[in-house]
Amino acid sequence: MPADRADHAHRTEHTEHSERAHPPPAAPPPAGERLWTDRRWLLYASAAAAARLPGTMLPLGLVLAGQSLTGSFASGSVVAGAYAAAVALSAPWRGRRLDRAPLPGGLTVPLVCGALLLAAVGAALAVRAPVPVAAALAAGAAVATAGVPGGLRSLLPLLWGGRAAARAFAGDSAVTEITWIAGPALAAALFAQAGPVAPVACAAVLWLVAVPAVRRVPGRRAPAGPVSRERTGGLLRAVWPLLLLSLGVGVNLGALDVGLPALLHSRGSAPAGGGLLIAALSLSSALAVLLLTTPVAGRLLGGGTGGDGRGIRRTVVCHACYGLLLLPLALLPPLPGALAVVLAAGCFLGPGIGFTFALVPERVAPGRHGEAFGLFFSTNALGTAAGALAAGALVEHVSVSAGLLLAALPPAVAAAVAAVTAGRTRRPADGDR
Numbered sequence: 001m002p003a004d005r006a007d008h009a010h011r012t013e014h015t016e017h018s019e020r021a022h023p024p025p026a027a028p029p030p031a032g033e034r035l036w037t038d039r040r041w042l043l044y045a046s047a048a049a050a051a052r053l054p055g056t057m058l059p060l061g062l063v064l065a066g067q068s069l070t071g072s073f074a075s076g077s078v079v080a081g082a083y084a085a086a087v088a089l090s091a092p093w094r095g096r097r098l099d100r101a102p103l104p105g106g107l108t109v110p111l112v113c114g115a116l117l118l119a120a121v122g123a124a125l126a127v128r129a130p131v132p133v134a135a136a137l138a139a140g141a142a143v144a145t146a147g148v149p150g151g152l153r154s155l156l157p158l159l160w161g162g163r164a165a166a167r168a169f170a171g172d173s174a175v176t177e178i179t180w181i182a183g184p185a186l187a188a189a190l191f192a193q194a195g196p197v198a199p200v201a202c203a204a205v206l207w208l209v210a211v212p213a214v215r216r217v218p219g220r221r222a223p224a225g226p227v228s229r230e231r232t233g234g235l236l237r238a239v240w241p242l243l244l245l246s247l248g249v250g251v252n253l254g255a256l257d258v259g260l261p262a263l264l265h266s267r268g269s270a271p272a273g274g275g276l277l278i279a280a281l282s283l284s285s286a287l288a289v290l291l292l293t294t295p296v297a298g299r300l301l302g303g304g305t306g307g308d309g310r311g312i313r314r315t316v317v318c319h320a321c322y323g324l325l326l327l328p329l330a331l332l333p334p335l336p337g338a339l340a341v342v343l344a345a346g347c348f349l350g351p352g353i354g355f356t357f358a359l360v361p362e363r364v365a366p367g368r369h370g371e372a373f374g375l376f377f378s379t380n381a382l383g384t385a386a387g388a389l390a391a392g393a394l395v396e397h398v399s400v401s402a403g404l405l406l407a408a409l410p411p412a413v414a415a416a417v418a419a420v421t422a423g424r425t426r427r428p429a430d431g432d433r
Contacts, residue, residue, distance in 0.1 A: 035167050035293045040159060040218055044152070047104070047217050048175050050210035051111065051148050054118070054203035056183025058083055061191065061199030062138060065125050068196035075131045079121070082135035086142035088381035094147025095154075095374030099367050103155060103219040107148055108211055114145035115207035122200040145207065150373030155219055157361035157369065166311075166358050170292035173354035177286035181279055238363040239372055241312070241418040242356050245319050246376045248414030249353065250383020252323065255391035255407035256281070257384075259329070260338070262395045262403060267334050277335075277342050284346030289354050311359050312422045316415040318352030321345075323412030329404040352411075383410075 035041050059080050066076025098106050118141045124134040153172060160168035187199040236243075261274035325345035329338060357376070364372045387406065395403040 035160075035164070035171055041168070041171065043213070043216050043218075044155070044159065045171065045175050047210065047213040048149075048152050048172065049179055050206060050213050051107070051145075051152060052176060052179045053183050053186075054114075054206045055087070055145070055149070056179045057187040057199055057203045057206075058118075058138075060184045061187040061203065062121075064187070064191045065122075065196040065200055066131070066134070068191075069125050069128055070131065078131055079125075079135045079138050083138040083142045084381060084385070086139035087146045088378045088385075090143045091146040091150065091374035091377040091381075092371050093374070094143070095150040095370035095372070096368075097370075098147045098151035099154070099370040102221050103151055104214045104217045105219065107151055107214050110144050110148055111207045111211050111214065114141045114148075115204045117141035117144060118200060118204040118207065122197045122204065125200065126197050146377070147370060147374055150377060151370045152214070152217070153357065153373045154369035155217065156357075157366070158220060159218060161361075165361070166355065167293045169358035170289045170351065170354040172357070173350045174286050174289040174293065176353075177282050177289065177350055181282045181286065184275075185279075235364060235368055235372060235375070239360060239375065241422040242315075242359055242363070243375060243379045244414045244418050245315065245352070245356050245411075246379045247383040248319065248323070248410040248412075249349070250380040251387035251390075251410040252326075252383075252407050253380075254384035254387025254389075255403060255410075257388050258391040258395060259400065259403040259407050260342075262400045263329065263332060263338060264335060266332055266400045269335055273335060277338055280339055281342040281346040281349065284343045285350035288347040289350035292351055292354065311355060311362070312418070315352060315355040315359060316419040316422075318348045318355060319411045319418075320415035322348040322352055323408050323410065323415070326404075326408035326411075329408065330401040332401060332404075 062080035062083060063076035066079045068076075070076070094110070098110075117137055121134055121137045121141060124137055156168050156172060157165065186202070190198040190202055256278060257274075260277045261271035264273045264277075265271045322345050325348065326341060328341050333341065357373070360369065360372050360376075387410070391403040391406050394406055
């Protein structure tokens, strides 16, 4: 067989296999349709919010519950840390398993198991069981549900492709930002009004409530036949510039968690006001990505993600602007000045994250999206932990300004490196998948 015909036959066979393994859903809505009046989008947004909200409640909720019931912040931190570490370490593996399952039906068991294990965490805390027991149960709940956010996000390229893709990923980022605004506030309110175990119990109930919402989202069947020759190396080569951007944001957020309270303390204000600044950052970020979901923004963005070249350019510009706009924090401004800085910077945070995720389908084969989004989740979580630890050391032993520089520089540096190296990466070959 001539080489060109053999190549055509191989491509045809691979395309037919891909279509059998991942049958497309119903046709995407027209590009000009308003996202927030699309019934399928409303189903997806409500399901994503319900599934993600517990994860944003638990970091604070577990710390508060552990401290209240044991009298030690260290105990609460151990339980919360076990949960966070288990999520970060297991998200890619859980995402890969969901890539081989029908979606969204494959999310039911993880959500139910996570809810039951989380209820056991609440019971262990309530009866003052040894901290390692509560920590082990929290880690189990984390492993059960670690792939859920990425599994849901992997449906976006199937439901909203082409011109609607960038707006859909922007809307998904808005949903995430909203849950990060609402989750800690809800955990604090429940703790104050209903007792130390209430935030954990509420998170368990929300995961159960999310099940019927998730199951209503249009999805896909499980891949047909055995999955073979799947290598993580090819996936990493395809997305590593994007993972670098995610790492930069993770380090930034971890450093802000430490640096903003330290900034206010250095100016004679209550460190607790750092929570207000972080909420303001999330709020402006959410508003910015909500604007990107409008039809007008869709026309300005152009078709889909704009192609990998143009898409990576606007992605790195957003990350660079986000980091650079935070640099004035190193001058230790008073609260009003710091508030203005984070509000301005947040306008680029959400769009940068949304554009980053929108590039993944252009670089990753359809059967690897859940695993890829799990890698982003893990990278961001590990960056957050490293940023918090490093910023704490800098604030303690160098200066508050040094800790805030750590918050500002990683997104800008990651953007510069990603801009230089993104064109050298490639979509993984069949053998890497």
